[in-house]
Amino acid sequence: MLCYQCGTCTASCPSGRLTAFRTRQIIRRAQLGLKDEILPSDDLWLCTTCYSCVERCPREVEITDILFILRNMAVKEGHMADQHKRIGENMMKYGSTVPVKEDVMKLRVKMGLPENPPTTVGNKKGMEDFRKVMEECGFDKLMKGGKK
């Protein structure tokens, strides 16, 4: 409710320069409680979470965190951008948002490293534990578009 609609966030937004996404509009809709307009909207997923708007907002509105909360609400209602869903599915499948490609694996081996980095990706037990946590908190169901 601190927002007085100055538009600095929209002017600072790198995503808004390339798309129809207008940060100020989402904040206004949130102030008005227009949940049904915000949650199914594709715009909600166009924020890159760069925090430029937060750094510049004269009213110190935690804009990016508000967008995170709105995204969480949207996902619980079954709305999620396909690209974000794919990233979540990669997390479940590979333990990483970006799977290690075959040519990278070969390069690693050539350099005397294991095929996979020593993260969840290359740690069987770590991966099992990670999946367990994801299932326990309902992340896997959210990725399938279901409700938690």
Ligand code: SF4
């Ligand atoms: S910069 Fe801050 S005060 Fe200005 S419109 Fe955006 S959220 Fe509102």
Ligand code: SF4
């Ligand atoms: S955090 Fe999101 S809304 Fe804010 S400037 Fe960056 S891309 Fe735009």
